[in-house]
Amino acid sequence: MLQYDLVVVGSGPAGRRGAIQAAKLGKKVLVIEQGKRVGGVSVHTGTIPSKTLRETALNLSGWRERGFYGRSYRVKEEISADDLRRRLLITLNHEVEVLEHQFARNRVQHIRGKASFINASTLQVIKDDGETTQVTAASVLLAVGTKPFRPNYMPFDGKSVLDSDELLDIQDLPRSMVVIGAGVIGIEYATIFSALDTAVTVIDPKATMLDFIDKEIIEDFTYQLRDRNMKLLLGQKADKVERLENGKVELTLDSGRRLTTDMVLFAAGRMGATDALNLQAIGLEADSRGRLKVNPETFQTSVANIYAAGDVVGFPSLASTSMEQGRIAARVAVGAVAKEPPKYFPYGIYAVPEISTCGLTEEEMKERGIPYECGIARFRETSRGHIMGLDTGLLKLIFSLKTRRLLGVHIVGEGATELVHIGQAVLNLKGTVEYFVENTFNYPTLAEAYKIAGLDAWNRMGDIKSEL
Structure with missing residues (x-):
């Protein structure tokens, strides 16, 4: 029977980050993945495919240039499903190759097969060829992700x-x-x-x-x-x-x-992919949506040596937060110190247009009774926006009137998921409105919208610097 310090079930964002973290700490690690290739839902059906599809659609349709050339503008007149799939396959192959290289470089072992618990320290793995093997581990990290919720009343046929x-x-x-x-x-x-x-x-x-x-x-x-x-x-x-x-x-x-x-x-909605794990064998129970309850600081379940991270533990179900959850869970599982992550992290919604946000919303400011002021910048106010042909796009900053600190950054428009990280850094470093007013931003850039929004808020707040 094969023995490991940590066995990770699933190779998505939480699983791969947790496995590599444990391996870097000198631990013997095994990843079990039931898919044909490593990467999990994130690489094969979720995060990477949907974002690749988005980028391909915007490029081939000429969407970004229509502000100049009109709504009828097209880069490719007839766009087919094959056009979308071609770029998708190239991207997915690259992602898998990078991940396999990361596992090899860090001495992380991985096998294909379906895992289920025999007891809290032993898992059975059924491989594609029907061969069965057992592995034991001091700790187990469940990073099995989710699958689409498919109610019985929907006549799914895979076509229409x-x-x-x-x-x-x-x-x-x-x-x-x-x-x-x-x-x-x-x-x-x-x-x-x-x-x-x-x-x-x-x-x-x-x-x-x-x-x-x-x-x-x-x-x-x-x-x-x-x-x-x-x-x-x-x-x-x-x-x-x-x-x-x-x-x-x-x-x-x-x-x-x-x-x-x-x-x-x-x-x-989606369901936690926990139904095949035989959780009852270890006294663990998933909720009605297949999700597992964990300690939000350590990601430990009610079974001492079993941890869970990623979408299977529920909100916020982001690839970025899943990676950090997996890293923290792995460190705790192998007895290493895990620092608490920064309070605020960004959300990214890769719609057309993009939305990204970090920190408190205006509604949350009102609920908490925090006196505040907002600053707004529209992308069309920036020279870069004119160059790009943007007539939409909005950046909103929320500041505390008492401390003048930035407490929320919210963006809708081109590049929102990239731009948000400037606000995220200032927010977590407890920066004030003066940061945006007094600092220089590259010109012309969309990031200049931060200065415009900062000045907008500063004009409303008055030139009185915080004592903090």
Whole structure:
């Protein structure tokens, strides 16, 4: 029987970062991955594929140049599913090669197969060829990720009614699409296909979307979606979804409205991929969505030597936070000191346009009773924005009136997920409005929007420096 200091189940962001961290500490580490190649959901069906699809769609459609050349501008007149898939395969192969090299360089062993618990220290692994082996570990890190939620009432067929994993294998681009679910995944794919000139309708039972984002940012985002004729049917539920003989799909909403479309994407949630782990053998229980409860500081489960990290533990379910969770969990699991991460981390929503945010929203400032002031900059106010042909894009900074510290940065528009890191650094280093007013930013850049927004807030707050 093979013995290890740490066995990691899953090779997504949390699994690979945790495995490499433990290996760097001189521990014997094994990664078990049930997929055909390492990388997990993030590399093969989630983060990397969706972002690659987005970039390909924007490039081939000429989306970024339409501010200059008009909405009819195209780089490639006829864009096919094969065009999208070609770049996707190149990117995925590169990601896998990099990860395999990282494992080899750090002496991390990995095998393919399905893992399940025999007891808290022993796992059984069934390989693709049916061979069974057992491994023992001082500690186990569960980083199994999630899979799409597939309710029984949805007539999934992989062609006209799909989940978000199946969407990557479509043979033809639909002329029309209905997306059920206005969460991050649903909105990302809805806006990507809209950029490809697919007529997109989004349905969600909730009357609002992306509630963890600052409302002013969502209002601007919503305006941009409706301006390009996307339909947002919020506060409505699809009671019935039926495939028609002509290949189309008919949806009946609880409002009585009927929709006919070429394709339905069901993106209303994901489930923790824990059902095959035999958790009952170790006295561990997942919730109704297959997620595991952990100590938020150590990522230890109720079983002392079992840890869990990444999407399987729930919110925020970001690749970036999953990596850090996996690293912390691995350090604790092998007895190393793990420092608490900075309080604020960025969210990135790779929609078209991008949204990124870090820190407190204006709504949270009001709830906490913190006196505040906001500064706003629009990308069209920057010279770089003019050069790029941008007529949309917004950066919002929120400052405490008492301490003048930056407490929130919120961006919608081109490059938002890159730009947010300037605000993140200032926020975590407890910088004030004076940082933006007194510092020089490269010209012309979109980052100059920080200075514009800082001056906007400073003008409202007055020239009185904080004592802190």
